[in-house]
Amino acid sequence: MRQSYTPSIPELQSFTACARLGTTTLAAGHLNLTQSAVSRSLATLEDRLGVALFNRVRKRLVLSPAGHAFLDKAEAILAQLDDASVGVMAFGGRTSILRIAALPSFVRSWLIPRLPGFTAIAPDISLDISARLDPVDFIRDPVDLAIMRKTHQPTGSTAEIILPENLVVVASPALLKGASNLSDTDLLNLPLLQQSTRPTLWLDWFRDGDADPRRALRGARLDHFDMVIDAAIAGLGVGIVPHVIARQSLDRGTLVLASGRKFETGDAYALILPDGQEPSAEVRLFRDWLRAAVRR
Amino acid sequence: MRQSYTPSIPELQSFTACARLGTTTLAAGHLNLTQSAVSRSLATLEDRLGVALFNRVRKRLVLSPAGHAFLDKAEAILAQLDDASVGVMAFGGRTSILRIAALPSFVRSWLIPRLPGFTAIAPDISLDISARLDPVDFIRDPVDLAIMRKTHQPTGSTAEIILPENLVVVASPALLKGASNLSDTDLLNLPLLQQSTRPTLWLDWFRDGDADPRRALRGARLDHFDMVIDAAIAGLGVGIVPHVIARQSLDRGTLVLASGRKFETGDAYALILPDGQEPSAEVRLFRDWLRAAVRR
DNA sequence: TGAATTTGATGAGTTATATTCATCAACATG
DNA sequence: CATGTTGATGAATATAACTCATCAAATTCA
Numbered sequence: 001m002r003q004s005y006t007p008s009i010p011e012l013q014s015f016t017a018c019a020r021l022g023t024t025t026l027a028a029g030h031l032n033l034t035q036s037a038v039s040r041s042l043a044t045l046e047d048r049l050g051v052a053l054f055n056r057v058r059k060r061l062v063l064s065p066a067g068h069a070f071l072d073k074a075e076a077i078l079a080q081l082d083d084a085s086v087g088v089m090a091f092g093g094r095t096s097i098l099r100i101a102a103l104p105s106f107v108r109s110w111l112i113p114r115l116p117g118f119t120a121i122a123p124d125i126s127l128d129i130s131a132r133l134d135p136v137d138f139i140r141d142p143v144d145l146a147i148m149r150k151t152h153q154p155t156g157s158t159a160e161i162i163l164p165e166n167l168v169v170v171a172s173p174a175l176l177k178g179a180s181n182l183s184d185t186d187l188l189n190l191p192l193l194q195q196s197t198r199p200t201l202w203l204d205w206f207r208d209g210d211a212d213p214r215r216a217l218r219g220a221r222l223d224h225f226d227m228v229i230d231a232a233i234a235g236l237g238v239g240i241v242p243h244v245i246a247r248q249s250l251d252r253g254t255l256v257l258a259s260g261r262k263f264e265t266g267d268a269y270a271l272i273l274p275d276g277q278e279p280s281a282e283v284r285l286f287r288d289w290l291r292a293a294v295r296r
Numbered sequence: 297m298r299q300s301y302t303p304s305i306p307e308l309q310s311f312t313a314c315a316r317l318g319t320t321t322l323a324a325g326h327l328n329l330t331q332s333a334v335s336r337s338l339a340t341l342e343d344r345l346g347v348a349l350f351n352r353v354r355k356r357l358v359l360s361p362a363g364h365a366f367l368d369k370a371e372a373i374l375a376q377l378d379d380a381s382v383g384v385m386a387f388g389g390r391t392s393i394l395r396i397a398a399l400p401s402f403v404r405s406w407l408i409p410r411l412p413g414f415t416a417i418a419p420d421i422s423l424d425i426s427a428r429l430d431p432v433d434f435i436r437d438p439v440d441l442a443i444m445r446k447t448h449q450p451t452g453s454t455a456e457i458i459l460p461e462n463l464v465v466v467a468s469p470a471l472l473k474g475a476s477n478l479s480d481t482d483l484l485n486l487p488l489l490q491q492s493t494r495p496t497l498w499l500d501w502f503r504d505g506d507a508d509p510r511r512a513l514r515g516a517r518l519d520h521f522d523m524v525i526d527a528a529i530a531g532l533g534v535g536i537v538p539h540v541i542a543r544q545s546l547d548r549g550t551l552v553l554a555s556g557r558k559f560e561t562g563d564a565y566a567l568i569l570p571d572g573q574e575p576s577a578e579v580r581l582f583r584d585w586l587r588a589a590v591r592r
Numbered sequence: 593t594g595a596a597t598t599t600g601a602t603g604a605g606t607t608a609t610a611t612t613c614a615t616c617a618a619c620a621t622g
Numbered sequence: 623c624a625t626g627t628t629g630a631t632g633a634a635t636a637t638a639a640c641t642c643a644t645c646a647a648a649t650t651c652a
Contacts, residue, residue: 005382005385006377006378006381008304008305008638009302009303009304009305010638010639010640023599024599024600024601025598025599025600033639033640033641034640034641035599035600036602036641037639037640037641039599039601040602041640043602044638044639049384049385051384051385053384056600058647058648058649059598059599059601059648060600060648061599061600069383069384070383070384073376073379074380076376080369080372080373081302081303081373082302084366084369084370085302085345087365087366087369088347088349088362088366089301089345089346089347097301304610306609306610319629320628320629320630321627321628329610329611329612330611330613331628331629332611332612332614332630332631333611334629335628335629335630336630336631337610337611339630339631340609340610352629352630354618354619354628355618355619355620355627355628355629356619356628356629357628
């Protein structure tokens with residue numbers, strides 16, 4: 001029996017996500033909801049409280065003073081709720097939760113296929129994995145650890161490199177028709193799949209050559225590496241992806257290297273932990289397992 | 297998009313009410329839900345967290361260690377949510393909330409009929425009135441002020457007497473058939489309506505006489521004074537109720553005094569405010585209005 | 593400058609969650 | 623031992639959360 005003015009959890013989540021990300025559309029993506037759901041939750045919350053939490057400025061949402069005052073409180077409440085829940089689950093001694101934020105491509109291509117290995121040594125730990133493209137904020141996000149590119153390391157955290165980011169160029173055998181070790185000129189005659197969150201990768205690849213930069217940007221645009229992998233397997237074009245992401249498909253033969261060259265971006269995948277608190281037993285267990293897994 | 301382990305507000309409310317009141321049945325009454333709803337919410341919460349928050353001992357609920365650890369956190373979260381909501385509503389400047397806990401009979405018979413008077417002088421204050429039989433806990437309950445019997449005043453609060461509790465004996469004119477000023481013996485020949493939360497009132501009334509105590513306890517049992525009033529109006533028997541509760545019905549003629557006697561319990565209705573904080577403008581406004589209203 | 597894209601809001605419909613009614617069996621009380 | 627209380631549960635109902643589709647306003651880009 002909520003008081004008529006008591007917000008619901010989905011409403012608080014929609015509000016805080018909108019406030020932090022700036023649009024209902026981005027918030028929806030973050031929450032794995034539709035934009036419509038977020039917009040409605042926001043409107044319901046405002047009706048409920050009788051206060052405009054955002055000012056509508058040219059179809060944009062601008063936090064109102066009231067919304068600003070409410071934001072920190074709402075986030076604190078959501079954080080405490082998460083901590084209390086995780087805490088009581090740990091107390092029960094039956095299951096504990098390890099909350100991991102990681103890049104979606106890394107999760108699908110690398111982490112998930114190897115998770116049976118972790119589960120086998122830690123059957124009482126329940127993993128809560130959220131796929132994240134944006135950097136983690138350990139104060140705001142209920143996350144115990146993150147696996148991101150090192151350059152996305154937030155302040156107030158410690159990063160341990162686990163895998164360097166080496167890019168390779170891959171395509172399906174059918175697209176290449178048995179060819180391999182293509183020259184840059186050859187590659188430019190093929191559609192080059194674009195990764196929209198990493199728009200300069202092809203330019204970097206062709207940097208030392210005399211390739212026309214505009215030709216390097218032709219091709220379908222996809223926003224995750226794993227989608228690029230899928231498109232490459234389907235023969236839609238040549239993809240430039242981290243070797244670690246492509247490795248499985250290469251081993252299976254659904255993709256082949258289109259070039260003998262590799263490109264080190266200088267970046268790396270890193271295990272990122274928040275400073276200022278002793279890692280829990282679960283975190284340490286996962287970290288040790290991860291260290292061993294990357295050596296194989 | 298709640299994580300699968302994130303509790304909902306109704307679940308938290310059911311849990312905290314059960315933990316504090318001891319039974320799902322009492323919790324349900326407190327929350328204005330059915331026992332079934334509370335039982336289910338509890339079960340859902342425990343499933344969700346994978347932890348038994350209560351041990352079931354001979355069909356009784358006993359807080360488990362995990363439940364005990366969770367209780368304070370859950371209550372703090374609910375309290376902060378309420379404060380944040382009320383705070384942002386005040387911020388908006390459009391409406392502010394005044395949260396009042398009061399005896400149900402007093403609310404219905406006295407407060408509500410007079411509220412237009414308060415609303416006329418304070419149209420921007422929205423009242424949130426919860427009917428309460430049990431004493432208020434200002435730390436745990438999101439309540440700005442309470443109107444209770446003085447003997448229910450909790451520690452850490454200040455009580456200001458507004459009305460003495462004078463009991464009168466009332467019945468419908470049809471039941472009395474024009475008689476009035478009945479003797480105690482006459483009364484004992486009529487069904488005497490019992491107020492189950494105040495079971496000794498009839499005994500107190502007949503204390504100085506030679507009435508057989510067992511005959512004083514015959515009659516239908518009802519748990520609020522306003523129900524006693526309704527039953528008396530319906531001719532089911534004679535009720536013993538505070539004069540302030542019966543006054544409206546007496547003025548209307550639907551009830552008459554069955555006896556010329558009054559009985560002062562020594563208790564009183566009091567406005568109760570929490571110590572340690574300056575009363576808000578809304579509380580002060582309501583207090584001043586209440587003082588004036590009881591003088592009329 | 594115009595076409596394409598993004599954005600928030602909203603009607604209508606669908607799905608998930610909260611709640612009720614009714615009932616049962618275990619337990620407590622006088 | 624009869625009666626009342628209690629928590630749990632099947633089935634049905636009510637409410638909240640969410641989606642699809644669409645629109646108009648606003649922004650972006652060539």
